[in-house]
Each structure stands twice: as structure tokens, then as C-alpha cells.
Amino acid sequence: MTDNFRQVSDELVQVANKLHFRGWLMGTSGNLSAVITPDPLRLAITRSGVDKGELTHSDILLIDEDSRPVTGESGKPSDESSLHVAVVKTGSAGAVLHTHSIWSTTLSDLHYSEHGFAIEGFEMLKGLSGVKTHLHREWIPILENSQDMSELAQTVTQTLTSYPETHALVLHRHGLYTWGRDLKEATRHVEILEFLFEALVRTRMVNYGSSHNTFE
Amino acid sequence: MTDNFRQVSDELVQVANKLHFRGWLMGTSGNLSAVITPDPLRLAITRSGVDKGELTHSDILLIDEDSRPVTGESGKPSDESSLHVAVVKTGSAGAVLHTHSIWSTTLSDLHYSEHGFAIEGFEMLKGLSGVKTHLHREWIPILENSQDMSELAQTVTQTLTSYPETHALVLHRHGLYTWGRDLKEATRHVEILEFLFEALVRTRMVNYGSSHNTFE
Amino acid sequence: MTDNFRQVSDELVQVANKLHFRGWLMGTSGNLSAVITPDPLRLAITRSGVDKGELTHSDILLIDEDSRPVTGESGKPSDESSLHVAVVKTGSAGAVLHTHSIWSTTLSDLHYSEHGFAIEGFEMLKGLSGVKTHLHREWIPILENSQDMSELAQTVTQTLTSYPETHALVLHRHGLYTWGRDLKEATRHVEILEFLFEALVRTRMVNYGSSHNTFE
Amino acid sequence: MTDNFRQVSDELVQVANKLHFRGWLMGTSGNLSAVITPDPLRLAITRSGVDKGELTHSDILLIDEDSRPVTGESGKPSDESSLHVAVVKTGSAGAVLHTHSIWSTTLSDLHYSEHGFAIEGFEMLKGLSGVKTHLHREWIPILENSQDMSELAQTVTQTLTSYPETHALVLHRHGLYTWGRDLKEATRHVEILEFLFEALVRTRMVNYGSSHNTFE
Numbered sequence: 001m002t003d004n005f006r007q008v009s010d011e012l013v014q015v016a017n018k019l020h021f022r023g024w025l026m027g028t029s030g031n032l033s034a035v036i037t038p039d040p041l042r043l044a045i046t047r048s049g050v051d052k053g054e055l056t057h058s059d060i061l062l063i064d065e066d067s068r069p070v071t072g073e074s075g076k077p078s079d080e081s082s083l084h085v086a087v088v089k090t091g092s093a094g095a096v097l098h099t100h101s102i103w104s105t106t107l108s109d110l111h112y113s114e115h116g117f118a119i120e121g122f123e124m125l126k127g128l129s130g131v132k133t134h135l136h137r138e139w140i141p142i143l144e145n146s147q148d149m150s151e152l153a154q155t156v157t158q159t160l161t162s163y164p165e166t167h168a169l170v171l172h173r174h175g176l177y178t179w180g181r182d183l184k185e186a187t188r189h190v191e192i193l194e195f196l197f198e199a200l201v202r203t204r205m206v207n208y209g210s211s212h213n214t215f216e
Numbered sequence: 217m218t219d220n221f222r223q224v225s226d227e228l229v230q231v232a233n234k235l236h237f238r239g240w241l242m243g244t245s246g247n248l249s250a251v252i253t254p255d256p257l258r259l260a261i262t263r264s265g266v267d268k269g270e271l272t273h274s275d276i277l278l279i280d281e282d283s284r285p286v287t288g289e290s291g292k293p294s295d296e297s298s299l300h301v302a303v304v305k306t307g308s309a310g311a312v313l314h315t316h317s318i319w320s321t322t323l324s325d326l327h328y329s330e331h332g333f334a335i336e337g338f339e340m341l342k343g344l345s346g347v348k349t350h351l352h353r354e355w356i357p358i359l360e361n362s363q364d365m366s367e368l369a370q371t372v373t374q375t376l377t378s379y380p381e382t383h384a385l386v387l388h389r390h391g392l393y394t395w396g397r398d399l400k401e402a403t404r405h406v407e408i409l410e411f412l413f414e415a416l417v418r419t420r421m422v423n424y425g426s427s428h429n430t431f432e
Numbered sequence: 433m434t435d436n437f438r439q440v441s442d443e444l445v446q447v448a449n450k451l452h453f454r455g456w457l458m459g460t461s462g463n464l465s466a467v468i469t470p471d472p473l474r475l476a477i478t479r480s481g482v483d484k485g486e487l488t489h490s491d492i493l494l495i496d497e498d499s500r501p502v503t504g505e506s507g508k509p510s511d512e513s514s515l516h517v518a519v520v521k522t523g524s525a526g527a528v529l530h531t532h533s534i535w536s537t538t539l540s541d542l543h544y545s546e547h548g549f550a551i552e553g554f555e556m557l558k559g560l561s562g563v564k565t566h567l568h569r570e571w572i573p574i575l576e577n578s579q580d581m582s583e584l585a586q587t588v589t590q591t592l593t594s595y596p597e598t599h600a601l602v603l604h605r606h607g608l609y610t611w612g613r614d615l616k617e618a619t620r621h622v623e624i625l626e627f628l629f630e631a632l633v634r635t636r637m638v639n640y641g642s643s644h645n646t647f648e
Numbered sequence: 649m650t651d652n653f654r655q656v657s658d659e660l661v662q663v664a665n666k667l668h669f670r671g672w673l674m675g676t677s678g679n680l681s682a683v684i685t686p687d688p689l690r691l692a693i694t695r696s697g698v699d700k701g702e703l704t705h706s707d708i709l710l711i712d713e714d715s716r717p718v719t720g721e722s723g724k725p726s727d728e729s730s731l732h733v734a735v736v737k738t739g740s741a742g743a744v745l746h747t748h749s750i751w752s753t754t755l756s757d758l759h760y761s762e763h764g765f766a767i768e769g770f771e772m773l774k775g776l777s778g779v780k781t782h783l784h785r786e787w788i789p790i791l792e793n794s795q796d797m798s799e800l801a802q803t804v805t806q807t808l809t810s811y812p813e814t815h816a817l818v819l820h821r822h823g824l825y826t827w828g829r830d831l832k833e834a835t836r837h838v839e840i841l842e843f844l845f846e847a848l849v850r851t852r853m854v855n856y857g858s859s860h861n862t863f864e
Contacts, residue, residue: 018269022239023454026556026623026624026626026627027556027559027620027621027623027624027627028559028620029555029556029559029624029627051616051620053450100555100556100627102627102630102631102634103634105554105631105635106631106634106635106638109635109638109639110635110638110639121389122321122389122390123245123316123361123387123389123390123391124242124243124245124316127243127244127245132363133363134361134363134389134390145555145566147564147565147566171555173553173554173555173566173631174554174555174566175555184267188243188244188267189243191242191243192242192243192245194242195242195243195245195316195318198318199318199321199322199389201634201638202318202319202322202417203321203322203325203326204638205421205637205638206322206325206326206417206420206421207325207326234701238671337821338753338821338822339677339748339793339819339821339822339823340674340675340677340748343675343676343677348795349795350793350795350821350822400699404675404676404699405675407674407675408674408675408677410674411674411675411677411748411750414750415750415753415754415821418750418751418754418849419753419754419757419758421853422754422757422758422849422852422853423757423758455670458772458839458840458842458843459772459775459836459837459839459840459843460775460836461771461772461775461840461843483832483836485666532771532772532843534843534846534847534850535850537770537847537851538847538850538851538854541851541854541855542851542854542855577771577782579780579781579782603771605769605770605771605782605847606770606771606782607771633850633854636854637853637854
């Protein structure tokens with residue numbers, strides 16, 4: 001397990017650098033995790049409050065299924081560790097990425113009253129695991145934000161149970177949770193979803209401007 | 217041919233890095249190709265499903281005019297290989313680049329019912345091969361997106377036959393296809409077209425806002 | 433003190449590079465400072481008019497509580513040194529960062545007549561020192577811009593006395609002042625606030641576009 | 649002169665890299681020059697049609713006051729060399745930078761009928777040489793674009809004679825010309841002006857959106 005943990009930690013550092021470069025982990029926000037062993041569950045996860053652009057191997061902790069650091073580990077795991085555990089357990093994910101971006105924040109506000117939003121008709125949807133056509137309709141649930149992490153973990157579990165096909169969740173005015181079989185797939189999902197979020201907002205804005213131009 | 221393939225592969229890796237940095241090949245999207253020999257046609261093309269920001273020499277495959285890997289090659293070529301072959305054959309291109317960007321997606325949606333859009337009056341048009349003045353009018357055809365690649369390849373061939381002067385195609389809510397005599401020219405075309413697409417959308421948005429300001 | 437000054441100078445160079453990369457210190461704009469000793473006050477601060485993307489150790493000066501270079505130092509400290517000193521004295525900060533960004537400029541104009549604007553309901557607020565919930569309401573005072581630095585320093589002092597809880601100030605059509613216990617915290621505050629500023633403007637724009645779409 | 653030319657060439661390569669990174673020299677667009685000797689005039693200028701992100705020392709040519717390569721030089725100087733010479737002669741500049749950006753293109757379109765636009769009230773104006781206060785009003789002339797370079801050079805000369813205080817020109821749907829005492833100052837002017845252009849457009853867009861929200 002030690003070798004695996006070291007390799008996964010290296011990968012987490014690389015992924016954190018990539019996502020921080022794009023501006024999706026600003027100001028120590030966000031957190032990243034990957035399963036080391038499924039049973040008993042051991043999860044490598046980023047330490048609380050570290051700059052994701054300067055992450056090092058020592059900023060990755062090992063936690064168990066109750067989000068407690070495994071003996072020997074020092075430092076505080078991310079506050080949102082229980083959400084990562086909930087996603088791993090309910091969604092059978094091998095890696096979970098939580099990012100903060102402008103476009104996911106914007107969409108979570110715009111579609112707040114509908115509790116989610118659909119993405120449909122874009123080729124980029126095929127970057128989501130198992131999706132074979134741009135005609136796929138992806139429903140992204142929006143969850144009420146909360147500082148009560150055990151309550152929020154329960155909501156995550158319920159939502160993933162209700163929408164077993166979903167590839168992501170958005171917390172209202174908070175950020176994106178997505179996951180994958182492994183870190184590589186989870187990272188691809190972040191890139192795909194962020195692209196789709198921006199495309200969705202910009203297309204809406206331009207179409208609006210255009211329809212006005214036409215009729216005046 | 218081996219030497220040439222190695223050199224072209226190196227160039228493809230460099231171009232992929234540049235375009236990925238700009239955000240035009242996110243989440244393993246897009247693909248890049250360059251002609252190794254015209255007759256019999258041998259095309260170097262990116263492997264399916266690889267991260268374009270981490271492309272290596274071994275992610276470049278050699279295919280023939282039927283988009284089949286040449287003997288000895290392992291791995292699956294890009295799903296859209298037949299579109300690259302169609303562009304090479306009909307458009308006499310030496311290199312073909314397919315990218316996914318926000319602005320091409322936006323414009324493909326906005327002008328969908330017109331089956332294309334015109335770009336005119338911008339100095340940057342002179343960056344397109346053979347264009348000598350900003351007064352040039354470039355018509356960018358928009359093609360219906362499809363998962364049937366042989367059908368889509370036929371549509372590409374027909375479109376290039378109808379518009380032999382065009383420098384690019386846009387697939388609806390999918391992305392940009394452009395090409396050139398060689399990889400250098402094709403890369404320049406991506407940069408020029410992406411600039412023009414963004415300029416087109418932003419100019420429209422600002423002019424709209426302004427005309428409203430004026431009359432109220 | 434020499435050792436500490438050298439270490440702090442290195443940190444200032446690193447922070448300047450990071451913020452310049454994001455486009456928040458363009459064209460030699462902005463300035464950065466950190467306390468070396470509190471009593472007597474000695475502040476390490478960037479030299480006036482240097483490119484923040486090419487900052488070196490020799491571009492950091494040591495000044496006293498009257499913003500005068502300490503004996504032995506050559507070069508002109510930043511014109512806005514007295515504002516840094518005012519923030520350090522009134523706000524008990526260990527580091528002060530002043531950046532110029534598009535979004536802070538935009539918001540300072542939009543909310544100019546209200547003398548400030550509120551940010552509320554965003555998870556990213558928790559990145560501000562001492563904030564425990566997204567329900568926190570952060571009031572960002574907007575100050576009239578001026579070229580009279582002693583007058584402006586007085587206004588900064590008065591504002592920080594009136595709003596002791598605030599994490600930042602915005603000067604009208606000028607830029608952001610934020611600070612922290614140390615350079616690390618101040619840098620985090622810049623990233624957090626810039627994210628929130630952009631999120632605030634974009635959310636407003638999208639909601640506006642949307643409400644129009646709905647009623648037509 | 650040889651030593652000076654070599655040093656200036658190195659600086660031009662560095663500046664080109666910086667501006668290309670920001671997206672202001674895409675697709676081989678733009679060109680950069682610096683005076684080597686004022687009398688007889690010798691100007692170091694970028695070769696025509698080179699990728700500014702991959703510029704090397706050998707892409708810098710030496711031209712005379714008639715924009716002709718000095719004996720011994722091979723390669724074609726930039727098509728717009730005569731505009732650089734015109735700016736150097738009329739404006740007493742030591743370096744001239746011509747960039748292509750989205751925001752300068754957008755503003756040139758928006759204010760085309762007024763033949764220019766004013767920037768006023770922004771602190772960033774102080775980054776322009778000789779400007780001491782944000783209350784400064786900078787008038788940016790917009791010139792009709794043309795492919796007749798000698799005609800365009802004449803228009804540049806006339807405009808700089810009419811507006812001797814201006815720091816920049818914008819060619820309609822083409823790009824920015826700015827300059828400075830040396831390359832360092834000219835580069836600062838590019839960064840300052842691009843910031844101001846974006847701030848101008850975004851502020852206008854947001855204020856527009858807001859005024860609508862308020863009255864409906």
C-alpha cells in the first residue's frame with residue numbers, strides 16, 4: 001500500500017497543478033482524493049487549507065471511511081472529506097475532484113430554483129464516461145450549500161442514489177464535484193464539464209444578444 | 217519514411233501542447249494529423265482518447281487512406297480519422313487540425329439555421345493562406361453533427377467540393393476543422409480563426425449593448 | 433533582521449510572479465509589502481515602477497513608518513507606500529497586497545454611488561480569514577481615488593476604523609487593497625476576492641440575460 | 649552597432665514571448681521594432697510571417713529609413729515596416745509595438761464613426777509615459793484600415809502630427825500601435841492599454857446590464 005500511496009500522491013500533485021493553472025482551485029479552495037484500497041476503505045486526500053498550486057507529497061493524507069486520518073498521519077484532512085467518502089461509497093468512484101469555478105457558480109445560481117440543469121446536444125458530452133453520442137442529456141443536480149458536512153454528505157448520497165447515471169454534482173454558489181474510475185478519468189470529467197458550463201453560459205448570452213438585435 | 221514519421225510526430229506533439237495550453241483541446245478532445253506520404257496515402261494521426269497536454273511520440277499512429285492502422289501499429293486511431301482523410305483528399309491538405317473551443321461552439325449555434333457564417337473586414341483574415349486583404353469575405357460552413365463517421369466524411373467531402381476556397385469547417389456544437397499545406401500553416405489557421413471567432417462574438421455583444429445605451 | 437529581510441524579499445518576488453501571471457499586476461502596476469519588524473516599523477516594499485513579472489531581490493526596499501527608505505537603501509519606494517503603512521498600522525496586518533484587475537475596476541464603477549458593495553452567500557468567502565460560513569456578508573468599501581497620497585492614507589485609516597472587520601478596500605477605477613497576517617494569507621485573500629469579484633459580475637450578467645429571455 | 653543589434657534582438661525576442669503568451673500576437677500577427685541608430689536611421693524589426701511565440705534572433709532584420717533591408721540582410725521585413733518608420737520619425741519613439749487583440753478590435757468597431765475614443769478616470773492611465781493623474785483624458789485615434797502601406801504610413805504621420813500627445817493608434821478591425829522611449833516603455837504601454845481597453849468594454853457591458861435590472 002505504501003508504494004501505491006506514494007504513486008497516487010504524485011498523481012494528485014500533478015492533477016492539482018493542472019487544475020490550479022486553469023483557475024479552478026484558487027485561494028486554497030477545492031480538494032482532491034483517490035482510493036488507495038476499497039476494503040477497508042483508504043482514501044488519499046489533500047490536507048485542509050493548502051495552496052493547490054504549491055501542493056507537495058506531504059500535503060496528501062490517508063483517511064478511513066469515517067474521514068479520520070489513519071494512525072501515524074498528522075494534519076487535518078479537508079473539511080469536505082465526508083463528501084468525498086460519500087461519493088466513493090455511493091458512486092463506486094476511484095477518484096473524486098472538487099473544484100471551484102466561475103461558470104459552475106454562475107450556473108448554480110441561474111438554475112437554483114430548478115434544482116439542476118441539463119446539458120444536451122454538445123459533442124463534448126462524449127468525454128463523460130459511457131456517453132456515446134452528443135444527443136445524450138446530462139442532468140447536473142444542484143444541491144443546497146451547507147456548513148453541516150454530515151447533512152451535506154447525506155444529501156450527496158441521496159442525490160447519487162436518485163440519479164445513479166449522473167457524472168457530477170454542483171453545490172449552490174460553491175463548486176463542482178465530479179469523479180471517475182481513476183484520477184485520469186476524474187480529471188477528464190473536470191475539463192469536459194468546465195468546457196460545457198462555459199459553452200452553456202456563453203451560448204445563452206450570445207443568442208440573447210442576437211435575438212434582440214434582430215427584432216429591433 | 218521512418219525519419220519523416222518521427223519528425224512529424226515530434227511536431228504534432230509540439231502543436232498539441234500549444235493548442236492545449238490555449239484551452240482548445242480540453243478533456244482529450246480534438247485530434248491532429250499530418251500527411252507522411254501522399255501516394256499511397258499515409259497519415260500520422262493522434263491516438264483516440266489521449267490527453268493532448270501530455271501527448272507523447274507513442275500516441276501518434278500511422279493510418280492509410282481507409283483510416284486503418286498500417287501493419288505493425290497498435291492502438292486505436294481517432295474516431296474521426298475518416299474526416300481527416302476526407303479533408304486531405306478533397307482539400308489537398310498536408311495537415312489537418314480539429315479543435316474544440318467555446319467560441320466556435322457558440323457561433324455554430326448562433327448561425328445554425330443559416331448553415332454557416334461570414335467573416336469580413338478583419339485584418340486577421342490575412343493570416344489565412346492566400347488571403348491578401350481584410351476586405352476578403354470568408355464563409356465558414358456549419359455542418360450538422362453526427363456520430364455516423366462515414367456519413368459525416370461524405371458531408372465533409374461534399375462541402376469542400378461546393379466551397380473549394382474555404383479554409384475551415386465548423387461542426388454544430390462540436391468544433392473546428394481547419395488545415396494547411398503543412399502543420400505550421402494549419403496551426404496558424406487555428407490561431408487566426410479562433411481569434412476571429414472571439415472577435416466576432418464580442419464585437420456583436422458590445423455593439424448590441426451600446427446601441428441600447430444610445431437609444432435609452 | 434537581514435536574514436528575515438532576505439527571506440521576505442524572496443517571498444515577495446514569488447508572490448509578484450504568481451499575481452502577474454494572472455494579469456493582476458500588468459504594466460508595472462500594483463505593489464506588495466510585508467512587515468519585517470513591527471516596532472520600530474520596518475516594511476519591505478516593492479520599488480516604484482518595476483515590472484512585477486521580472487521582479488528581483490534588488491527591487492525590494494526597506495522603509496520606516498513614515499514611508500522613508502531606511503538609511504543605506506537606494507531607489508524610490510512605491511508612491512503608495514503610505515497606504516501600505518496605514519493598512520499595517522490600523523489593520524494590524526503583516527502583509528499588504530495592492531493589485532489592479534478588470535473585475536475590481538468594473539465593480540468599483542458599478543457600485544460607486546453606494547460607496548461599496550456586499551458579497552454574500554458564496555462558499556469562497558470562507559477563504560477570508562476568520563469567516564466560517566458562506567452566509568457571511570462581506571462589505572467591500574469603495575474609496576474615491578486621489579493623487580494626494582497623504583489624504584488617501586487618511587481615508588484608508590478612517591475606513592478601516594469604521595469597518596474593522598473588512599478584509600479589503602477597493603479604490604474607484606484603481607484597484608484592490610487586501611492584507612493578511614502574513615504574505616501567504618494576503619495572497620490567498622487576493623485570489624479569493626478576485627474570484628468573488630468575477631463571480632459577482634458574471635452571475636449578474638447571466639441572470640439579467642436570462643430574465644429577459646424568460647419574459648419575451 | 650553589432651553589439652547593440654544583438655542585445656536589442658534578444659530583447660525583442662523576450663518581449664515577443666511575453667506578448668504572445670497574453671494572446672496579443674496570435675497566428676504570426678503583429679510586429680515589433682526598436683531603433684538601433686537614429687541617424688542614419690537603423691531599425692531592428694521582426695521578419696514577415698514568423699510565429700511570435702517561437703521568435704529567434706535570426707527573425708530580426710535591420711532596415712533603413714525607407715524600410716529596406718540593410719545590405720547583407722536576407723529575408724523580407726514586415727509588410728508594415730513603413731508604419732514603424734513613420735511612428736519613429738514623427739513620434740521620436742525608440743521602440744514601436746504592433747499587436748492584435750480582441751478588445752482593441754472591438755473598440756475600433758464600436759467607436760469607428762467617431763474616429764477615436766477617450767479613456768478617462770482610470771488609475772492605470774498613469775502607466776502611460778508623462779501621465780501624472782487618473783484624471784488625464786487619453787484620446788485614442790482610430791484609423792481606417794488599408795492594404796496600401798505608403799498611404800497608411802502617411803495617415804499615421806498626419807495623425808501623430810495632429811495628436812502629438814497621443815500614446816497609441818488603433819487601426820480599424822486590425823490592431824494597436826503603441827511606442828515608447830525604449831522597448832521597456834513600449835511594452836509597458838501595450839500592457840497598460842490592453843488593460844484599459846478591456847476595462848472600458850467590460851465596465852460598459854456591466855453598467856448597461858445593471859441599469860436595465862434597476863428599471864425593470
